[in-house]
Amino acid sequence: MAAAQNIVILTGAGVSGESGISTFRDAGGLWETHHFEDLASPEGFHRDPALVHRFYNLRRAQLHSVAPNAAHLALAEWESAWAGRGNFLLVTQNVDDLHERAGSKSLLHMHGELRKLRCAACGTVTPHLADASVDMRCTACGQTGYMRPDIVWFGEMPFHMEEIFTALDKADIFIAIGTSGVVYPAADFVQQARANGRACHTYEINPKPTGSSAFGTVIAEAATTGVPRLMREILG
Numbered sequence: 001m002a003a004a005q006n007i008v009i010l011t012g013a014g015v016s017g018e019s020g021i022s023t024f025r026d027a028g029g030l031w032e033t034h035h036f037e038d039l040a041s042p043e044g045f046h047r048d049p050a051l052v053h054r055f056y057n058l059r060r061a062q063l064h065s066v067a068p069n070a071a072h073l074a075l076a077e078w079e080s081a082w083a084g085r086g087n088f089l090l091v092t093q094n095v096d097d098l099h100e101r102a103g104s105k106s107l108l109h110m111h112g113e114l115r116k117l118r119c120a121a122c123g124t125v126t127p128h129l130a131d132a133s134v135d136m137r138c139t140a141c142g143q144t145g146y147m148r149p150d151i152v153w154f155g156e157m158p159f160h161m162e163e164i165f166t167a168l169d170k171a172d173i174f175i176a177i178g179t180s181g182v183v184y185p186a187a188d189f190v191q192q193a194r195a196n197g198r199a200c201h202t203y204e205i206n207p208k209p210t211g212s213s214a215f216g217t218v219i220a221e222a223a224t225t226g227v228p229r230l231m232r233e234i235l236g
Contacts, residue, residue: 072102
């Protein structure tokens with residue numbers, strides 16, 4: 001593994017779940033009582049922006065009661081230790097801020113971030129930590145009623161795709177952690193890495209492996225134990 005230079009790591013809901021973050025699919029949650037189109041689509045926001053803000057306010061508020069776990073901390077440590085060896089990119093499907101709080105710097109949120117709002121009128125993105133409402137005014141264009149969560153909804157293109165694919169084309173190591181492997185385009189990242197002509201080493205860390213034959217090594221355990229172990233192995 002000493003010759004390996006460039007690492008791309010993808011994290012999914014399983015990593016955040018180990019910190020206690022709920023997906024709100026639990027009994028009585030908004031996902032159970034509403035169709036996903038009502039809560040996570042441009043059309044749903046147009047129909048009932050107050051409902052959409054309520055859903056994301058609940059998710060945003062949850063961030064106050066959770067903390068980065070051992071997997072988040074190991075990934076930040078790994079990034080720091082990899083300096084000078086090659087490129088290191090962490091791509092997350094998660095919209096929480098636990099990777100940042102753990103210390104990760106080379107990080108892309110492909111599905112957006114809970115603690116940001118985007119103006120649907122002018123596109124301006126602003127940090128936002130508190131509850132949001134339909135009465136908010138965009139500080140850039142002055143329009144009221146257009147501030148939406150800076151989240152990629154169903155039917156929208158994930159963020160940073162060009163940068164992600166460029167990194168996958170140069171990856172010597174690709175690792176998927178805590179992701180279901182059913183949400184595209186992220187589910188296809190391992191194939192992209194395998195096809196880049198660099199004999200890319202591919203790893204999956206997941207207590208319930210996806211069963212994909214695209215992964216050369218499967219670590220069937222929680223991220224909090226699997227990530228530190230693989231980090232030590234690769235760092236040598």
